[in-house]
Amino acid sequence: xxxxxxxxxSLSASVGDRVTITCRASxxxxxxxxxxxxxxxxxxxxxxxxxSTLESGVPSRFSGSGSGTDFTLTISSLQPEDVATYYCQKYxxxxxxxxxxxxxxxx
Amino acid sequence: xxxxxxxxxxxxxxxxxxxxxxxxxxxxxxNYFMHWVRQAPGKxxxxxxxxSSDGGSTMYADSVKGxxxxxRDNTKNTLYLQMNSLxxxxxxxxxxxxxxxxxIPYGYxxxxxxxxxxx
Numbered sequence: 001x002x003x004x005x006x007x008x009x010s011l012s013a014s015v016g017d018r019v020t021i022t023c024r025a026s027x028x029x030x031x032x033x034x035x036x037x038x039x040x041x042x043x044x045x046x047x048x049x050x051x052s053t054l055e056s057g058v059p060s061r062f063s064g065s066g067s068g069t070d071f072t073l074t075i076s077s078l079q080p081e082d083v084a085t086y087y088c089q090k091y092x093x094x095x096x097x098x099x100x101x102x103x104x105x106x107x
Numbered sequence: 108x109x110x111x112x113x114x115x116x117x118x119x120x121x122x123x124x125x126x127x128x129x130x131x132x133x134x135x136x137x138n139y140f141m142h143w144v145r146q147a148p149g150k151x152x153x154x155x156x157x158x159s160s161d162g163g164s165t166m167y168a169d170s171v172k173g174x175x176x177x178x179r180d181n182t183k184n185t186l187y188l189q190m191n192s193l194x195x196x197x198x199x200x201x202x203x204x205x206x207x208x209x210x211i212p213y214g215y216x217x218x219x220x221x222x223x224x225x226x
Contacts, residue, residue, distance in 0.1 A: 043216045043218060
């Protein structure tokens with residue numbers, strides 16, 4: 001099975017900072033990659049699919065890039081409401097594996 | 108408004124069984140593939156199972172294969188997860204989630220139901 005590895009596991013940044021989270025697949029998955037945001041105590045929310053397509057209603061400070069094995073989620077200007085854990089997920093075929101998550105905090 | 112509402116969680120002893128339900132409303136249920144995803148307390152998201160729109164095709168994570176069965180009743184707009192031979196490591200919040208047209212995952216999630224496996 002393809003493994004999904006996120007880095008870093010956690011990060012702390014200041015409001016307004018640019019934040020980058022990486023997700024690496026152990027084999028190529030084309031662009032079948034989604035990103036989710038899970039705020040504390042809340043249900044996960046889809047942010048990006050097809051590696052770079054922003055879900056409707058998601059702020060434009062979020063962006064995704066990559067293809068094949070290496071993917072990136074970028075928050076261009078971190079806001080207090082972005083405190084959350086972010087997950088990537090492959091969906092080209094079963095199993096629809098998630099990364100282990102990246103916890104984002106405000107410094 | 109799309110709604111997914113899980114129920115059926117609770118405390119069960121190791122080796123026991125439980126059936127989760129996910130009641131869907133606000134959309135044409137029989138047009139959508141559905142998944143179950145779980146999250147152990149303080150841990151990450153883990154994909155569990157998937158079922159096709161007509162129920163004819165199912166897939167499972169290796170960790171639950173042979174113990175869990177996903178099914179659906181399109182006349183009742185309800186998704187199910189029958190969980191047998193439960194283990195402590197199955198303790199988690201279980202979410203149902205809808206796959207969007209174009210195989211785009213999880214535009215909608217339920218609020219989750221907690222399953223605790225403990226003696």
